[in-house]
Amino acid sequence: MSEQAQPFTIEQFYKYMLQGKLMGGKCKKCGKIHLPPRPLCDNCFSNEFEWIELPQKGKLLTYTVIHVAPTQFQGMTPYVVGIVRLENGSKIPGMIRGVAPEQIKIGMQLTIDFGTCAATQPWPQWPRYFFKPA
Amino acid sequence: MFNYYSIFHINRGRKGEISRLKGKPLVSIVSAGLSKFGKLEGLYSREIFAQAAKEAFDRCPNLDPKKDIKALFVGHMGESYEHQGHTGATAADWAGLLHIPATRTEAACASSSAALTAGIYAVLSGLCDVVMVGGVEKMTHRTTPEVTEYLAMASDYPFEQWHGITFPGLFALMATAHIHKYSTTEKHLAMIAVKNHYHGSLNPKAHMQKEITLENALSSRVIAWPLKLYDCSLITDGGSCLILTKPELAKKYTDTPVHIIGSGQASDTIGMYEREGFTSLTAAKLAAKKAYEMADVKPEEIDVAEVHDCFTIAEIIAYEDLGFSKPGEGKCLVESGDTKLGGRIPVNTSGGLKAKGHPVGATGTAQAYEIYLQLTEQAGRRQVEDAEIGLTHNVGGSGATAAVHIYRRD
Numbered sequence A: 001m002s003e004q005a006q007p008f009t010i011e012q013f014y015k016y017m018l019q020g021k022l023m024g025g026k027c028k029k030c031g032k033i034h035l036p037p038r039p040l041c042d043n044c045f046s047n048e049f050e051w052i053e054l055p056q057k058g059k060l061l062t063y064t065v066i067h068v069a070p071t072q073f074q075g076m077t078p079y080v081v082g083i084v085r086l087e088n089g090s091k092i093p094g095m096i097r098g099v100a101p102e103q104i105k106i107g108m109q110l111t112i113d114f115g116t117c118a119a120t121q122p123w124p125q126w127p128r129y130f131f132k133p134a
Numbered sequence B: 001m002f003n004y005y006s007i008f009h010i011n012r013g014r015k016g017e018i019s020r021l022k023g024k025p026l027v028s029i030v031s032a033g034l035s036k037f038g039k040l041e042g043l044y045s046r047e048i049f050a051q052a053a054k055e056a057f058d059r060c061p062n063l064d065p066k067k068d069i070k071a072l073f074v075g076h077m078g079e080s081y082e083h084q085g086h087t088g089a090t091a092a093d094w095a096g097l098l099h100i101p102a103t104r105t106e107a108a109c110a111s112s113s114a115a116l117t118a119g120i121y122a123v124l125s126g127l128c129d130v131v132m133v134g135g136v137e138k139m140t141h142r143t144t145p146e147v148t149e150y151l152a153m154a155s156d157y158p159f160e161q162w163h164g165i166t167f168p169g170l171f172a173l174m175a176t177a178h179i180h181k182y183s184t185t186e187k188h189l190a191m192i193a194v195k196n197h198y199h200g201s202l203n204p205k206a207h208m209q210k211e212i213t214l215e216n217a218l219s220s221r222v223i224a225w226p227l228k229l230y231d232c233s234l235i236t237d238g239g240s241c242l243i244l245t246k247p248e249l250a251k252k253y254t255d256t257p258v259h260i261i262g263s264g265q266a267s268d269t270i271g272m273y274e275r276e277g278f279t280s281l282t283a284a285k286l287a288a289k290k291a292y293e294m295a296d297v298k299p300e301e302i303d304v305a306e307v308h309d310c311f312t313i314a315e316i317i318a319y320e321d322l323g324f325s326k327p328g329e330g331k332c333l334v335e336s337g338d339t340k341l342g343g344r345i346p347v348n349t350s351g352g353l354k355a356k357g358h359p360v361g362a363t364g365t366a367q368a369y370e371i372y373l374q375l376t377e378q379a380g381r382r383q384v385e386d387a388e389i390g391l392t393h394n395v396g397g398s399g400a401t402a403a404v405h406i407y408r409r410d
Helices: A010-018 A071-076 B045-059 B087-094 B111-124 B144-152 B167-182 B186-200 B214-218 B247-253 B282-295 B312-321 B330-336 B360-375
Strands: A023-027 A049-053 A057-066 A079-086 A091-096 A109-113 A130-133 B027-034 B071-075 B102-105 B130-137 B222-225 B238-245 B258-267 B304-306 B389-396 B401-409
Touching: A010 A023, A057 A091, A057 B167, A071 B144, A079 A109, A079 B167, A091 A109, B027 B045, B027 B111, B027 B247, B027 B360, B045 B087, B045 B130, B045 B238, B071 B087, B071 B111, B071 B360, B087 B102, B087 B130, B102 B111, B111 B130, B111 B238, B111 B258, B111 B360, B111 B389, B111 B401, B130 B360, B144 B167, B167 B222, B167 B312, B186 B214, B186 B312, B186 B330, B238 B247, B238 B360, B258 B282, B258 B360, B282 B312, B282 B389, B282 B401, B304 B360, B312 B330, B312 B389, B360 B389, B360 B401
Parallel strands: A091 A130, B071 B102, B071 B130, B304 B389
Antiparallel strands: A023 A049, A057 A079, A057 A109, A057 B222, A079 A091, A109 A130, B027 B238, B027 B258, B130 B238, B258 B401, B389 B401
């Protein structure tokens, strides 16, 4: 199936991550870029999109260090999560690794890493990307 | 001086629907009930809700619950706690209101404000003369990691929960952004905790009824930096309810009704990361704007407020979103003592979610219960003198839902 024929779903977004690509859905009618892709444009209600590759670098907007985690993350504490604004303006949250929590600063440049993306498990289970200093 | 920048720069929604209602009572609260808040060992949520219902019925001898109450809306967030869903029917059954239409409303931590909104719709529609609205949650029998996981279900799954972002984590992301942008400090956050614990010490139904010091708060263990244990609300069991009727029928049931004169509820993206900024909640600003316009009331006219202090940073953001202060200056209100009992606008006299406790489904109508007590001069040691106009501000999740209600004494 050609790239453009893939469904504009969260599942497909994560499948692209397995290929090392950060992809968004661009509305063909109004041009809004959706990260993650959506089946219905929340701006103009169009359902026609095209896949576009998004920049893998961005700037840290805010962050926290999680010390008390849900059961499945307990073994990883403390860990850092943040929200990153990519170079095109899209925002995405994720864990931040490869830098000590006290070294982290709002505004620092980060890049996405797909290195730990394992094969997908049954839905809804996805690979876990993370961010690291650019 | 007040500044309305934070609420009045938003201009959405149609004007007509609100201007028709300007300042008129939408519905009247003729009774209210609240269970004890705390660790209610051995009780199911249906039994806790029955405690709240009993108080509301006892307060209102002119009410014949079986005959008068035409519908129940009950807020409840999680089935996981007790392996029990279908809370509408369960609550009606155990409150002795069998056979009335009973519906659960779910909007995370704003679930019972959503019930209140639904109750207002039901009464204003003319279909129901009297309705009961309320909420309940039983949480304390679960471990902290389990509760953390259940609460996180109110946030986005594929991008927030999946990447290990907890509920304290979401509000910590807001706190970091607020600290960075406005020089709010961890000490300001701790001051909110100290104030609300002081208020809680005056509330016999609060989960925590003891004062804490700034040192206690600042030295408590980190949950999600910069938020520490004392920045977080409590895992609590509790139930709450209100009896609503048409304003013209209120005096049939009580000499001291409290009128709801403004009601606003709004939504926002489920993923917090998608929002414009992380230092205010758009849904809260929109809900406030609608409620203020409907009530024809300005922020400086509010005498007492219950706001959603699920985490200390949320109360500072609430001051700003509600127009009690300019954006970025919420910290000044707690520093100056303006929002403490005896101050210019006491906030969270009940102890708030911080000290009274946060049984999530019960919280919205528990806030309304406190305002009902304040406006009918039944708040005891924490009574705000001559309180005429009150406000509640209830947030669901990280702000994907927010509800603001404004109340006036008769």
